[in-house]
Amino acid sequence: MNTCGQPGGIETLIVLGANPVVSAAGAGQVTERLKALKHLIVIDFLPSETAQLATLVLPGSQWCEEEGTTTNLEGRVQRRRKAITAPGAAREDWRILCDLAHAAGRPQGFKYASFRDLQDEFFRATRGAVADYSGLSAERLDRASFQWPVPHAGSPGTPYAYAPTYPTPDRLATLHLPHLPPAGTSGLTLTTGRLGNQYQSGTQTRRNPALRAEATVQLHPETARDHGLRAGDRVTLRTAHGETTLPVTLSPGMRPDTVFVPFHWPGTANLLTSPDCLDPHSRMPAFKSTSVTVHPATVPARDGPERKDPSPARPPRPGW
CATH class of the missing domain: 3.40.50.740 (Rossmann fold)
Known part of the structure; x- marks a missing residue:
């Protein structure tokens, strides 16, 4: 892109x-x-x-x-x-x-x-891959579920493909921790994630009044106190990639050096993350580690996150 x-x-x-x-x-x-x-x-x-x-x-x-x-x-x-x-x-x-x-x-x-023709083509295309579906068909899946790889029609599947023992000298799994970028002069690291009652970007769940939740930034009480903040105060978060303004929620269970923002709302968490800092193995962006600074907000309080985006959206043209 x-x-x-x-x-x-x-x-x-x-x-x-x-x-x-x-x-x-x-x-x-x-x-x-x-x-x-x-x-x-x-x-x-x-x-x-x-x-x-x-x-x-x-x-x-x-x-x-x-x-x-x-x-x-x-x-x-x-x-x-x-x-x-x-x-x-x-x-x-x-x-x-x-x-x-x-x-x-x-x-x-x-x-x-x-759709059966399309599905059969997909099954064939996976032959020899780690996730091999080539031994599956709609008829087999009518009778039971299978765990990949399923390399041929007679295969019962492969439960626990990655179960112990592992191909390491001590036969135990080895946990690799990626190198995280430094927190910066503020000593604070932004991490993003999910809330239990929201799903992905919230396109579905934000429409449901029963799942109503507020987009907030979660801070440890000590961190909030160090920045002169209390629960409900609005705070501006800034990173090298952008900024957003949200109300504060106090979370005693968090680390004092960590700032948490859920990503289910537009104009919040992912305005602050980088598409360029990638894990060397998975190629996933660094959603979990971004240097951030915290500033008491000086903008007037409004519903939802503050966002500066002067360019208007194009009105969509209905299809078909």
Whole structure:
């Protein structure tokens, strides 16, 4: 995405079921790149902050409105059956992608008579990979769930693919701690994460009054006292990547050198994180470690986080 808006760079991007304006590290930079696109197509089943920037929004489907499989964290693959039909103009995501390819004049590789054909192709494509699904089929998954790898049709799957013993000299797992950037002169490190009643970028859960929660910054009472802050005071957090203003919540269980902000709200945690500092092994951004400074806010209190973004969002054009 770094070439958006540049000659010969990316002009069109399709975002399917994601909200990077809120969930991606360096959300401010991500938003700038999305706005620089000639066309941004968003496929989703609820409006999101990313969809507000789109030139075209296509109503997609939820998990219960299409066939598929679900793989959980232990590698267990289970079949999902379509329970209801997507309402109105909404359609299954795979059909939308195929139609877009045909409309763009690139139908090769996007011709499937049914979802079963697409799924079988995916299973074949994983042959020989660490997560090998090639021994699976809809018929096998009708009878039972399986844990990958499942390398052939007779394979019972591989429960506990990474269970002890481990290929280390003492046969025990070795924990590798990544090198974290220094906290900076403030001695404070920002870490981001989740709240129990919110999900991902909050596109679904922020709409539910029963799950209402406030976007706040959590500070240890000693840290708050050192900065002249009390519970409910508004505080401005600044990093090398951006700033945001939030009310304070006191959390005695936290470390005094740590500042915590949940990422479920726009204009909060990921305005402060960097898309460039990556773990050398997983290539994940440094969501958990960013040098931060804390300042009592001088701006007038308003509902929600303060955000400076003068450029207006483009009104999306409904699809189909």
